Structure formats: C-alpha cells, structure tokens
Amino acid sequence: MRAARTAYPLKWRIMDALEGVAAAIWPARFRRATPYLMLLPAVLLVGLLVLGLIQIADASLRTLDTTTFQFSDDYSIANFRRALTEPLFLVVAQRSLIAALIVTAVTLVFAFPYAYLMVRTRSPRLRKFLLIALFLPFFIGQVVRAYGWLIILGNQGMVNEALGVVGIAPMRLIYNYPAVLFGLVQYMLPFAVLMLAPALTAIPEELEAAAGSLGANWVRTFIHVVLPLARPGFIGAGVVVLTLSLTDFAVPAILGGGSQDFIANAIYDQFFRTSDQGLGATLALMLVALGSILVGLVFALFGAGTLAMGRSRA
Amino acid sequence: MSGSRSKSIVLWTLVTIALITLSAPTVVVLGASFTGGNIITFPPDGLSLRWYARISQASDLRNAFLRTLQVATVCTLVAIPVGTLAGIALAKYAVRFEKSIQIYLLLPFTIPLIGSGIGLMLVFGKAGFLGQLWPVGIACCVINLPFMIWAVTASATGLDPDLELAAANCGAPPLQVFFSVTLPAVMPGVITGSLLMFILALNEFLVSLLLVDARIVTLPVLIYNSIRSIITPDLAAISVVFIACSAVAIFLLDRLVGLDIFLKSK
Known part of the structure; x- marks a missing residue:
C-alpha cells in the first residue's frame, strides 16, 4: 500500500x-x-480609471457657490466657460505645451545617441554601465531627483557656493523656466532611451555597413538609414515624453517654486487651495482630452510604434 | 560599432552630457548625506554619519518608509496575477476587439497622472476608502499596469504555442499546461514586471499625494512636504534609502533576467 x-x-x-x-x-x-476571462481582471482594474473619469466629468458640471461653499445640484457649463476665458489658465496651458514640445525635442536629441551607443557597442561592460546609469535615476523617483537639483542649483546650492569661492555673485538658477525644462529633460531621458533601444536593436547593423560601403558617410547613413528605420522608437519615445512632461506636477512644483506652474499644478491648486472642485475637475477633464488628442493624433499619423503591446505582427 | 572618428566624437559628447545629467542628482544626494555640517556647503564641512544617526531615530520617517513599503507590496501583489494573465491573453490568443482592448488597457498611460489621481481620489472618496493604505497600492497598480502587461507580452511572444500543444498532447490538463509550460516561459517577464511595479510604487509621488492624508503620508510625499528653501542634509540621508532600493532593484533585475532584456526588439 x-x-x-x-x-x-x-x-x-x-x-x-x-x-x-x-x-x-x-x-x-x-x-x-478563456482569453477574455484572463483579460477580465485587468479590464476591471482599469475600469477604476473610467469610473474616475465619470466622477471628474460629473464634478466638472457643478459650480461652486462661493457664499455657502456648496456645489450646485444642477449641471451647467459655467466651469468650462471660466476655464477657457480666464487668462491665468491660458498662460499655464501655453507654458506647459511649449515646455512639453521643447523637452521632447531636447530629450530625443540626447536619448538617440545614448540608445544607439548602448545597442551598438561591442563591449558588454560599456553596455552594462550605460544601462545601470540609466536605471539608477529611473528607479529613484522624481522627488529625490528634483531634491538633488535643488542641492546643486539652489540659491545656497553647490554651484553658487563654488561661484562664491571664485568671487562671482550668486545667481538665481532655480525657480525659473529653464530650470523646470532642464529637470524635465533629466526626468524623461530614461523613458526615451528605453523606448528607442528596442527599435534600434531591430535595425540590422549590416544595413549601416552596406550604406557605408556604398559611399555614404555616417551622417548620411544616419539620416537615410538609421533614423527612418528607428521611427517606431521615435514615435513611442516622443509620445511618452510629450504626454508625461505636459502633465508633470513634481518638477514644476519643486524646481519652479510656485512661479512656473503647469496644468497639473493649476488643477491641484483648484482642488486643495481654492477648494473649487468643479473648476479643478473641468481643468483635469480638459487636460485628459488634450493628452488623448495628442496621443491619438500621433498614433493616427504614425501608428503605435514601440508602444503596441499585442502580438507581434509580421 | 563601426564608423569614423567624427562619429564617435559626436556620439560620445552627447552621451557624456546625458550621463552627467542623469547621474548628478544621485551623486550629489549621496555626497550631501555624509556631510558633517548643519547645511550643505561647498566645499563640504567634513564627513560624518550623524544625519544617518538622526534619521534612524526619527519615527515619523521610519513609519513613512514602512507605509511606502506596504503600498508597494499591495501594488505588486495585485499586479502580478492581473498583469500576467492579461499579458499572456494578449500575446497568445487572437482576441476579438484586440485593438480596442489594447487601447483600453493603455488608458493608464494616456490619462495624465493628475487626472487618474483625482479620478481615483473621487472614486475612493465616494466609497469611503480614503485614509487607508491599500487604496494607494491599488491606485499605483492601476496607473503602472501597462508596464507589467508589456513585460509579460514581451516574453510570451517568444513562447512557441506548439510547446503547449505538445504538453496537452502528452495528457497534461489545462492548469498543468499553464503552470509547467506557459508560466515558466513568461517568468522573465513576470519578474521584470513585478520589480518595475514595486519600484515605481515605492517612488510614486503625485497619486500618493492625492490619496493620503496627514496620518498616512508615504515617504516621497513626506520628502516633498519637507523641502524648504534651506536645504538640510537629513533629507539627503532619507533620499539615500531610495537610492539604495534602486540599486538593489537593478542588481536583482540584472541577476534574475539580465538588464539586456530592455534592449531586445519585439
């Protein structure tokens, strides 16, 4: 037995x-x-976000009565009218959009050579070093990184102290627009490189050699061979960097010091300083729409690039 | 890498600038945490561990860190089954409305964080869940879920469907096929995804800021609230906790699956 x-x-x-x-x-x-059953938990979990959007839409249609601090029971579009006409929000929206475009362009310029070198180098050591240098800040989080920049660039920061040693008067290096842009580029670099790298891996190195043997110098090879073939990577990286920097909160808050608010900061202030939840929700809804339109536009024009997550299509 | 001298000069110049920009905050925070003075100065006032001694005494910091760990754990424990199943389903099966489902599952990325955070704040607020830690974990899981699904699909596309058929043909029932063929094949993706989820939840700031109140602040929110115009080294010493966590995560990622996995093309 x-x-x-x-x-x-x-x-x-x-x-x-x-x-x-x-x-x-x-x-x-x-x-x-079976596959639908397997997808169900994820669909339900993301459904929380859809519920959230519905709540935001509901709140955006209620106006705040400033005498009683109560929200109206009936719906009106007064909040949308205010959001579109108040000059403050226009300034903030413009500032965020321009920043997002500049940050995307600058980030891609630096991310491409980084990704290229990382993919093409023959030395496994250099590749690992570049990967670690990329992941270390990526895994540290925005607040700590912004804090690091405060130590370096702050009014009593290292740069100003060093300038003082050589006798140059301290300069105001933070709490201005360039500081926010700089902080955002640093924050976005790892995202951009990680979206670009798979697209570069997919380009056979022989193609570059072939272009070279046909007489193209490296600049022409890049322009006519590498960059066009890396398009999916540029789309993925561009979309991620554009939307993340457009909607960022921490970098403008910490490195902008309240004077360089982005849309997200304006929304936060409406909720927690002015306590006008309706107007805050309206701004949030408009930001969601703006972000979705931008992403949709890029996808419609160029496809999903390296962002697609389904089965690989031959 | 082939090419001319001018190519390497241009590449290396740009990469060097990128490297310096990437590493400067980390290096400076590390350096500042060991300073001997009361404020961070240049050149530093000697080396000491006094700020570490100070933060190890502070119970609010310790509690905030423990809460952050709790949030990250909830996030990862939810993300592993949800993301793995969804990733395998997307990678292996021809699902109807596949494109729509993909777009839907990318919502956490297309909806700006401030939008997701405020939406979840309103939803959890209505349900009366605010003031607890697990909703923060769930929120972190939702907003980063595409990372988990990506990681799993990336390794599931490499799995030959014939292997599963062969297992079934040898008499393995569905669950056994799943646990002894499918799951081991996507394991690198599951490990990568869960490490990413854990570390991203550990660092999550904006959504935490919206969902916590003064009694349950997480460490990134606490650091943000403590940043003042005068920079004291104790914040630098706490920040080193994050640098250490980051280093551990990279080490694990490299050991378990290899960092090169991020360079692979789909």
Missing part, C-alpha cells in the same frame, strides 16, 4: 483536485472564452 502512495505523490493529488475544480467551473466548451 505504501509503495502506491509514493508512486502518486501529494502534489499530483492537489493538482488533480485543482484540475477537477477548474474543469467544473470552467468546462472545456468555454475554452474560446
């Missing part, structure tokens, strides 16, 4: 029981629905 028991170990019995349960609640004839 004992021999039989060892011949059929406990693990198998458990698996048998589990298979039995699985077969009872999900019989084989449901098989075609």
Whole structure:
C-alpha cells in the first residue's frame, strides 16, 4: 500500500483536485472564452480609471457657490466657460505645451545617441554601465531627483557656493523656466532611451555597413538609414515624453517654486487651495482630452510604434 | 560599432552630457548625506554619519518608509496575477476587439497622472476608502499596469504555442499546461514586471499625494512636504534609502533576467 502512495505523490493529488475544480467551473466548451476571462481582471482594474473619469466629468458640471461653499445640484457649463476665458489658465496651458514640445525635442536629441551607443557597442561592460546609469535615476523617483537639483542649483546650492569661492555673485538658477525644462529633460531621458533601444536593436547593423560601403558617410547613413528605420522608437519615445512632461506636477512644483506652474499644478491648486472642485475637475477633464488628442493624433499619423503591446505582427 | 572618428566624437559628447545629467542628482544626494555640517556647503564641512544617526531615530520617517513599503507590496501583489494573465491573453490568443482592448488597457498611460489621481481620489472618496493604505497600492497598480502587461507580452511572444500543444498532447490538463509550460516561459517577464511595479510604487509621488492624508503620508510625499528653501542634509540621508532600493532593484533585475532584456526588439 505504501509503495502506491509514493508512486502518486501529494502534489499530483492537489493538482488533480485543482484540475477537477477548474474543469467544473470552467468546462472545456468555454475554452474560446478563456482569453477574455484572463483579460477580465485587468479590464476591471482599469475600469477604476473610467469610473474616475465619470466622477471628474460629473464634478466638472457643478459650480461652486462661493457664499455657502456648496456645489450646485444642477449641471451647467459655467466651469468650462471660466476655464477657457480666464487668462491665468491660458498662460499655464501655453507654458506647459511649449515646455512639453521643447523637452521632447531636447530629450530625443540626447536619448538617440545614448540608445544607439548602448545597442551598438561591442563591449558588454560599456553596455552594462550605460544601462545601470540609466536605471539608477529611473528607479529613484522624481522627488529625490528634483531634491538633488535643488542641492546643486539652489540659491545656497553647490554651484553658487563654488561661484562664491571664485568671487562671482550668486545667481538665481532655480525657480525659473529653464530650470523646470532642464529637470524635465533629466526626468524623461530614461523613458526615451528605453523606448528607442528596442527599435534600434531591430535595425540590422549590416544595413549601416552596406550604406557605408556604398559611399555614404555616417551622417548620411544616419539620416537615410538609421533614423527612418528607428521611427517606431521615435514615435513611442516622443509620445511618452510629450504626454508625461505636459502633465508633470513634481518638477514644476519643486524646481519652479510656485512661479512656473503647469496644468497639473493649476488643477491641484483648484482642488486643495481654492477648494473649487468643479473648476479643478473641468481643468483635469480638459487636460485628459488634450493628452488623448495628442496621443491619438500621433498614433493616427504614425501608428503605435514601440508602444503596441499585442502580438507581434509580421 | 563601426564608423569614423567624427562619429564617435559626436556620439560620445552627447552621451557624456546625458550621463552627467542623469547621474548628478544621485551623486550629489549621496555626497550631501555624509556631510558633517548643519547645511550643505561647498566645499563640504567634513564627513560624518550623524544625519544617518538622526534619521534612524526619527519615527515619523521610519513609519513613512514602512507605509511606502506596504503600498508597494499591495501594488505588486495585485499586479502580478492581473498583469500576467492579461499579458499572456494578449500575446497568445487572437482576441476579438484586440485593438480596442489594447487601447483600453493603455488608458493608464494616456490619462495624465493628475487626472487618474483625482479620478481615483473621487472614486475612493465616494466609497469611503480614503485614509487607508491599500487604496494607494491599488491606485499605483492601476496607473503602472501597462508596464507589467508589456513585460509579460514581451516574453510570451517568444513562447512557441506548439510547446503547449505538445504538453496537452502528452495528457497534461489545462492548469498543468499553464503552470509547467506557459508560466515558466513568461517568468522573465513576470519578474521584470513585478520589480518595475514595486519600484515605481515605492517612488510614486503625485497619486500618493492625492490619496493620503496627514496620518498616512508615504515617504516621497513626506520628502516633498519637507523641502524648504534651506536645504538640510537629513533629507539627503532619507533620499539615500531610495537610492539604495534602486540599486538593489537593478542588481536583482540584472541577476534574475539580465538588464539586456530592455534592449531586445519585439
């Protein structure tokens, strides 16, 4: 009897029981629905965001009564009118959009050579070094990185102290627009490189050699061979950097010191300083729309690039 | 890499600037945490560990860190099953409305963080969940879920469907096929994804800021609230906790799956 028991170990019995349960609640004839069942938890989880959007839309249609601090029961579009006409929000929106465009351009200029060198180098050591130098800040988070820049660039920061040693009067290096742009570029670099690298790996190195042997110098090879073939990477990186910098909160808040607010900061202020939830929700909804339009536009024009997550299509 | 001298000069110049920009805050925070003075000066006032001694005494910092760990754990534990199943389903099966489902699952990336954060704040507020830590974990999971799904699909596309058929043909029932063929094949993706989820939740700032109140602040929010115009080294010493976590995560990622996985083309 004992021999039989060892011949059929406990693990198998458990698996048998589990298979039995699985077969009872999900019989084989449901098989075609299995992928949908597997997707269900993710769909439900992301559904929380959809619920959130509905709540935001609801709040955006209610106006704040400034005498009672109550929100109206009936809907009106007064908040949207205010959001579109108040000059402050226009300034903030303009500032964020221009910043997003500049940051995207600058980030891609620096991310491309980084990704290229990382993919093409023959030295595994250099590749690992570049990867670690990329992931270390990526994994540290925005607040700590912005804090690092405060130490370097602050009014009593290292740069100003160093300038003082050589007798130059301290300069105001933070709490201005360039400081925010600089902080954003630093924040976005890892994202951009990680989106570009797979696209560059997909380009066979022989193509570059072929272009070279046909007489193209490296600049022409880049312009006519590498850059066009890396397009999916540029789309992925561009979309990610554009939307993330357009909607960033921490960098403008910490390095802008309140004087360089972006849209996200204006939304936060409406919720937690002015306590006008309706107007804040309106701005949030408009930002979501702006972001979606930008992403949709890029995808419609160029496809999803390296952002696609489904099966690879030949 | 082939090419001329001018090519390497241009490449290396740009890469060097990028490297300096990437590393400067980390290096400076590390350096500042060891300063001996009361404020961070240049040149530094000697070396000491006094700020580390100081933060190890501060219970609010320790509690904030423990809360942050809790949030990251909830986030990762939810993300692993949800993201793995969704990733395998997307990578292996021809799903109807595949394109729509993909766009839907990318919503966490297309909706700006401030929008997601405020939406979740309103939803959790209505449900009466605010003031607890687990909703923060769930929120971190939702906003970063595409990372998990990506990581899994990337390794699932490399899995030959014939292997699963072969297992079934040898008499393995569906669950056994899943646990002994499919899951091991996507394991690198699951590990990568869960490490990413954990570390991103550990650092998550904006969504935490919106969802926590003064009693349950997480460490990034606490650091943000403590940043004043005068820069004291104790904040630098706490920040080193994040640098250490980051280093551990990179080490694990490199050991378990290899960092090169991020360079692979799909």
